[in-house]
Structure formats: C-alpha cells, structure tokens
Amino acid sequence: MQLLSEGDEPVPEFLKVKTAEEIVEMVRSFAPLEAEIVSVQEASGRVLAEDVTAPEPVPHFARATMDGYAVRARDTFGAGESLPALLEVIGEVAMGRPAETAVRPGTAAAIPTGGMLPDGADAVVMVEYTQPLDAHAIEVTRPVAPGDNVLQVGDDVALGEKVLERGRKLRPQDVGLLAAIGMEEVRVFRRPRVAIISTGDEIVPPETRDLPPGKIRDINTYVVASQVREAGGRVGTIQVVADDLDELEAVCREALAAHDVVVLSGGSSVGIRDFTIQVLERFPGSELLAHGVAIRPGKPTILARLGEKILWGLPGQPASAMIVFTAFVRPCLLRLQGVENAGNLETNVRQAELARNIPSVHGRADYVRVSLSNDKGRLTADPVFGKSAMISTLSKADGYVIVPEHVEGLEAGTLVTVHLFSSP
Ligand SMILES: Nc1nc2c(c(=O)[nH]1)N[C@H]1C(S)=C(S)[C@@H](COP(=O)(O)OP(=O)(O)OC[C@H]3O[C@@H](n4cnc5c(N)ncnc54)[C@H](O)[C@@H]3O)O[C@H]1N2
Ligand code: MOO
Numbered sequence: 001m002q003l004l005s006e007g008d009e010p011v012p013e014f015l016k017v018k019t020a021e022e023i024v025e026m027v028r029s030f031a032p033l034e035a036e037i038v039s040v041q042e043a044s045g046r047v048l049a050e051d052v053t054a055p056e057p058v059p060h061f062a063r064a065t066m067d068g069y070a071v072r073a074r075d076t077f078g079a080g081e082s083l084p085a086l087l088e089v090i091g092e093v094a095m096g097r098p099a100e101t102a103v104r105p106g107t108a109a110a111i112p113t114g115g116m117l118p119d120g121a122d123a124v125v126m127v128e129y130t131q132p133l134d135a136h137a138i139e140v141t142r143p144v145a146p147g148d149n150v151l152q153v154g155d156d157v158a159l160g161e162k163v164l165e166r167g168r169k170l171r172p173q174d175v176g177l178l179a180a181i182g183m184e185e186v187r188v189f190r191r192p193r194v195a196i197i198s199t200g201d202e203i204v205p206p207e208t209r210d211l212p213p214g215k216i217r218d219i220n221t222y223v224v225a226s227q228v229r230e231a232g233g234r235v236g237t238i239q240v241v242a243d244d245l246d247e248l249e250a251v252c253r254e255a256l257a258a259h260d261v262v263v264l265s266g267g268s269s270v271g272i273r274d275f276t277i278q279v280l281e282r283f284p285g286s287e288l289l290a291h292g293v294a295i296r297p298g299k300p301t302i303l304a305r306l307g308e309k310i311l312w313g314l315p316g317q318p319a320s321a322m323i324v325f326t327a328f329v330r331p332c333l334l335r336l337q338g339v340e341n342a343g344n345l346e347t348n349v350r351q352a353e354l355a356r357n358i359p360s361v362h363g364r365a366d367y368v369r370v371s372l373s374n375d376k377g378r379l380t381a382d383p384v385f386g387k388s389a390m391i392s393t394l395s396k397a398d399g400y401v402i403v404p405e406h407v408e409g410l411e412a413g414t415l416v417t418v419h420l421f422s423s424p
Helices: 020-029 172-180 220-230 245-258 276-281 318-336 391-396
Strands: 035-039 068-071 085-092 107-111 123-126 130-134 137-140 162-164 185-189 193-199 234-241 261-265 286-291 302-306 309-314 349-354 365-375 378-383 399-403 415-420
Touching: 020 286, 020 318, 068 085, 068 137, 162 172, 193 220, 193 245, 220 234, 220 261, 220 318, 234 245, 245 261, 245 276, 245 309, 261 318, 276 286, 276 302, 309 318, 318 365, 318 391, 318 399, 349 365, 349 399, 365 391, 365 415
Parallel strands: 085 107, 193 234, 193 261, 261 309, 349 378
Antiparallel strands: 035 185, 068 107, 068 123, 085 137, 130 137, 286 302, 302 309, 349 415, 365 378, 365 399, 399 415
16 A cells, blocks of 8 residues: 555545444444345344234143143142052043043043143143052042143243344244244344445455465455354345446445445555545545544444445455454444344453453554463453454454553453454
8 A cells, every 4th residue: 555645635534533432323323224024934033123922822722741640639639659649540632632521520631741731630740650550540649739730821921922022133942932923924124235345456366376476365355245144134246346446436336226235345544545435425425424443453444324325444454354344344234134232342242361461552442353262161362463464363363352542451361351253
C-alpha cells in the first residue's frame, strides 16, 4: 500500500472513527429481515418471528412413565413385603391404544412405559415391586401415591402455554418441542443473503501453482464465507476484484442488488488504492456509519447503509478481517435473522486464566488472539502473538481477549473473557 497520495493532496484520514461499543449499538438497532414460513424439519438454527403457544396439551392423555401395573393407588396403601396387596390382573394395555377395560377396585392392568393409563387407574406400580401370584393376580409389595409414575395431561406442556418466544434461535430440542405440539411449519426471519468480495491486484485463487512473486493466495473470501455460513447467512456471490475503482463499483452495484449484505475485504484503509469509500461516494443515498473503529487490529473497518442494504468493509489483513467479522459482522447477521441480543458482545465467551502477560499500549482497545487449553480442569488462554497478516496465528487461536483502551496490558494469571471465533 502506498502511504501518501500523489500530488499535493492531503493524506486522507479515517472519516468516522467509532468505538466497538458504538458499532455494536448500531448493529443492535438494525431491523430484522421479513419473516418466512419453513417446515419444522428445516427450522433448527432459524429465529422465530412469532411467539408459539401450544394448541394442545402434551401429553394429551395420562401416560405411564414406568413398566408395571396401572392401579388405584388406594388399593396399595399399607402394602409391604410382609403384607402385600393382592390385585386381580384384568388385562394388558397395548402401546398406542386406549385400554379396553377400566381398572376397578381390587384390580390392575399391565402397562408398558408410555402406555395410556386406563380409566379408573391413578398410578403405576413398577414391575420390580410386584410378584406374579398366578396368571391372573399379582402381589404389590410397595404402596404408590396417586400420580406416581404417571405423566398427567399437560404435565409436559399445558394447553395454551407460550412455549417459545419470538427472537428465539431454535435449537434441536426446540424443534422437538414444536413437533410435540403438532406444528408442521413455523414463521421465522429470513436469512440474509451475503455477497463476499475481496479486493487486490495481488490476490490470486488458491489453486494457483507456481505463485508469481508479489502475489498471494486468497484467504479472506474463504474465511468470510465460512463465517457467514456459521452465522446462519446464505452465501451468494464470492468474487475477487482487482484494484480498479470502476470494476469494484460495478461488482458492488450488482452485489447490492441481489444481496442483503455485502462484505468487502481489503481496500478499507486510507491508502490511495483503498477504494471502498470512493465506491460508496458513487452510490447516491449511501450513508457512511463508520470509517475506522478504535480497535487493534481492525481499525480500517467500514460500515455503511444503502437503503435496506448493509455494506461492511473489513481490513484486508486476515486476522483483522476475522476479528472484525466476529465482533461486528456476525452480530449484524444474527440481528438481521431476528436474534434479540445479537448486539451483545458477550455472546459465545469463555472465562479463562491468562497463561502469559499481554503487553498493550494506550489509545485503542487491543484484540489479542489466544489459544485455549484445558490444564487439569482449568481453562487457560495463551496469547498468540504475530502480525495481523499471518493466517497461522488465526489457525492457532480459538478467539480473542480484549485489553481495553485505557489498560496497560494484562498479567499472567488474570481471569479473562475469551470471545470465541466459533458461532454460539
Ligand atoms: N497509512 C496507513 N496505512 C495503513 C493503516 C493506517 O491506519 N494508516 N492501517 C493498516 C492496517 S492496520 C491494515 S489492517 C491495513 C488494511 O488495509 P486495507 O483494509 O485497505 O486492505 P489492503 O490494503 O487491501 O490489504 C491489506 C493486506 O491484506 C492482504 N489481503 C487483502 N485481501 C486479502 C485476501 N483476500 N486474502 C489474503 N490477504 C488479503 C493484502 O494483500 C495486504 O497485505 O492497512 C494498513 N495500512
Ligand atoms: O488494524 Mo490492522 O487491521 O492491524 O491489521
């Protein structure tokens, strides 16, 4: 990158430097995309666009939770090893069907776990506490109270209960709950379509053999696309563009038309070949929300809105790009998917003990890569030092620790919050 502009023009500067907290605040204010309907089978990882209430109770019939005998609890009161209760066995409950006969005083029906409690019965005696007397009678050697070993109607989910709230990111167990209450489809927020563009005359595809001097293989589109998918976004166009203003403008124009979010990497800084700002100036109505964020690495970050569309400019250095994505772009994608606390910097964090000192200087918040390891049950974070141009530092790291702007380093042994690169 050239450091100075040609001619007598002044050195360009970052136009609108924001703190990390200010960026997160902006992201939090973005409205979610519109809702769409998906099948429950496809709903894991999606975010609910409406509250879900149970249209029926679960279970909708009283169910045995143990193998044994359905009884009237009072018939077993006082029963023991020395004085068992004697009950006539009137039949067997078949799985998936109502019992054919009711349990009357002095009788019992064999029942499997999950079987429907017959009329008249109010408890289940576990088979372990019974003895067959003959083909038609048992002895009960332990009493049961009404409701023992039975799941009553609505015990799991009550009729009309609000089971899941709008803004909930559905997990596998939530999908199970939706299935249990008989939902086939749910309304969820649409996933953002994301275009990924990397700029630079030096960037060549990874499959390039005999790498010419001055060229490097594309890293960022690979990292960013993987992170977009992890964050629930849909990856659209992936493109590497030369350092050419007109070409970048054309690619951005197409990308903005067909996607909700465009993530550029490289070209965000203030060198004369850093075109993102100039491209934005060519789009009427574009609103520059941030040019520069007070963190290191990651300062040359751009956030702009163009109507409904969002454009992120990430620094070209791979470590800076990944850190900025994790800290800001991922919350943005989650927010567009309707996640309520998407702007929360604390998502997906671990507490760990710092293994070594981290030096730091005043002026900007330092985002220091760390690798986590488990030392006899204690989680420790080891700083991974190295320039932000080094992809190997990212591969070694699990996340980053933030040394705030006005703190001069952190000492070994300090309990720190590690922000993980992986999605929550
Ligand atoms: N005068 C100043 N110069 C620089 C500043 C500054 O504040 N004042 N900031 C430095 C910092 S910090 C960074 S980070 C870089 C970021 O610059 P850009 O975002 O404009 O990115 P580029 O200059 O295009 O690229 C930087 C670096 O990253 C490599 N790169 C770019 N794309 C990829 C890719 N897809 N895969 C792998 N590597 C990529 C590129 O080759 C450059 O080496 O600016 C500093 N300069
Ligand atoms: O801040 Mo740059 O983003 O150091 O690498």
